[in-house]
C-alpha cells in the first residue's frame with residue numbers, strides 16, 4: 454500500500470512519514486476514527502514505509518523485496534489480527550485460518566472496507582466477529598519468532614474493540630514489554646470500546662473524515678460520474694469513502710425510482726388515466742419491498758422539493774437529474790398540499806404493507822395526486 458493511493462488525509466500522511474524519517478516510532482499506535490475514512494490503508498502504508506529499503510520522503514519505493522511482499526500482503530514479518538467467527542466444522546479458529554480470505558477481501562475491496570462487509574465476506578451469518586482468547590497464543594507465538602528480514606516486525610490489529618478480554622490482557626503484557634523492533638498498529642472504529650489499559654499504552658492517532666474535495670476527486674477518477682453528482686455524493690458521505698461508494702452503487706435502483714416518480718407526477722398532473730394505469734401496472738410488477746422503498750423515496754423527494762421552495766440552504770439532492778426536475782416540479786409543492794402528499798404516500802405505503810392490491814394502491818394514489826397537484 455502506498456500513501457499516494459490513499460484518498461486525502463494529507464496531514465496524517467505527513468505526520469507518519471515525518472516521524473518515521475526522524476526515527477520516532479512508538480511501538481504501539483492506535484489509529485482511530487470513523488468507518489470508511491482510510492485508517493487501515495494508512496496503517497498498512499505506514500508499516501510498508503517503515504520497512505521499505507529505499508523510501509522517498511513521502512512514500513515507499515514499491516520495488517524493494519520488502520515492498521513487493523507487502524504488496525502481496527505476505528511479508529513474513531507482517532502479521533494481521535482481525536475478528537473472525539469460529540467454524541468448528543471447517544477447523545477455523547484463529548485468524549491464520551482465514552488469511553487467504555483476508556488477503557483476497559482486502560484486494561477485492563481495494564483497502565477500504567467495513568466490519569460488516571468482512572463478516573458478510575466470510576459468511577458469518579448472524580454471528581458476531583471476535584478476536585478469540587485462543588488468538589493470544591498465536592500472537593505470542595508470532596512475536597516470539599526471530600525477525601526474518603524486516604526492520605520492524607509489524608502486527609496490525611484491525612478492530613481491537615472486538616477482542617476477547619483474556620486476549621486483551623495477554624496483549625497488554627506484550628505491549629508493556631515489547632520485543633525489540635516490534636510495532637503494533639491498532640486500527641479501531643470505536644476506540645472507547647477497547648479496554649482502557651490498552652488504550653492508555655498506545656500512542657493515539659486521531660483520523661478525521663476525508664475532505665470533500667478529495668472524495669470528489671477519487672470518485673471522478675474511479676467512476677463515470679459528473680463533477681456535480683460527485684460533489685453531491687461526497688457531501689452526503691460525510692467524509693467516509695465507503696459511504697460514498699455505497700451511495701453510488703445504490704444508484705441503479707435510485708434511477709429507476711426517480712424515473713417512476715417523474716412519470717407518476719407527470720401523468721397525474723396531465724390527468725392521463727391511460728398513463729396512470731400503465732404506471733400502476735409497472736409498479737405492481739416490482740415486488741412489495743421495492744414498492745415500499747419507492748414510496749419512501751417519493752416521500753423524501755416531496756419533502757426535499759417542498760424545502761427547496763423555502764430556499765433552504767442545506768437541501769441536497771443525490772443527482773443532478775433530481776435537481777433539474779425539481780426546478781420545474783418543486784413550485785407545485787406548497788403549504789396547502791404538502792401534508793396531503795405526505796399523508797397519501799404514507800397511506801399507500803401502509804396499504805402495500807397490508808398486502809392490498811398494488812395496482813389499486815398506485816392507481817388511487819395517482820388520482821389523489823392529480824387533485825393535490827392542482828391545489
Ligand SMILES: [Zn+2]
Pocket residue numbers: 504505506507508513514515516517518519520
Ligand atoms: Zn521499498
